[in-house]
Amino acid sequence: MLDQLLGAHFNLMIGQGLPRPAPAAVMEQFASAEIAASDRERSGFELVFEAGRSGTVAGVFPIMTEPGLQAGSRVVITATIGIRPHVLMDGIIEQAEFTPAEADSPATLKVRGKDMGFVMDREEVEAQHPAQGPGEIAMLVLAKYAQYGILPTVIPPTTAERPNPIDRVPMQRATDFAYLTELAAAHDAIFTLIPGPAPLTSTAYWGPQPRIGLPQPAITTDMGPETNVSGLNIENAEAEAASVSGQVQDRQSGQTIPVQSVVPLRPPLAARPALANASTARRNLFQTNGAPTAAQAMGEAQAQSDASLDTVTVTGDLDTSVYGGILKPRGLVGLRGAGFAHDGLYYVQSVIQKISRGTWTQSFTLNREGVGTTTPVVLP
Structure with missing residues (x-):
């Protein structure tokens, strides 16, 4: 158990094989946690503990000998807000870093790891x-x-x-x-x-990116007491959007056929997508590493175009006690208070949870394919 913090209840489970709740002696030394979750990269975590010396055995730091904090141990971090538990991380410890005490700073042990993709990425x-x-x-x-x-x-x-x-x-x-x-x-x-x-x-x-379903509670800026975000920044790299076209020799028929990306099939989040701006949109040549069939080439060309479309990127920080929930990546969230061009729905690409006793912030990255909202109202 971490602590009762901001109305949220945290739990930490650690151990080789089947993890169990962390011993009280370990949690007494807990200092902070950082959990980074993304839709395209392996999610990771860092746990920081104060490393006090043993009072009975010289040269021994008890936290360093805890089996559940050794490389290869499984770590499960959960948070309960209200009555609903949320699993923030389920992963494996990969490395540790020990920093001796210096001046007024205590010695610390940092353990870092990645999600359960670890077991899929070893062989x-x-x-x-x-x-x-x-x-x-x-x-x-x-x-x-x-x-x-x-x-x-x-x-x-x-x-x-x-x-x-x-x-x-x-x-x-x-x-x-x-x-x-x-x-x-x-x-x-x-x-x-x-x-x-x-x-x-x-x-x-x-x-595909899960751009459907109910959006999460809105991120609100410049709306007085309803504001729940700080450091909000919106970047529009409109000239990066590109269509893809070219030619390919069909492996089955031997004929040369044209290849052209089309309007993306994923649900639109912006009223004015960057790709529709003829003054800035790029036209890229189709790139392939093999000799695909016509159907395969069409799919690859569409994927290459779609990868360039999310030109609007939003970053910022949420105070969880003000936001009142956990922002999760791989889903939708509303933004309001940023003006007609930037309000509306966004896809949540990544979230970094930063937790210590008394504070919990969430740094986020959102994106979509252009400006202008596709929804008339963004609910709180």
């Missing part, structure tokens, strides 16, 4: 996946990790094909995590591990 694999589309490959690979509480959610891309084994066999020469990430990027999808919904479980999501 490079050479494997074939004949007659399987990307969604089928993702399900097959993820099925190996059920023993770690990793639950797969796979949404196959609509433009994907199931290759004829006589023509082409998908090959894997990488760790499972790296291969699924690469496979997702080729189809404008993401592969990410989401902690929860229950402790000791994670959801392995492979599919």
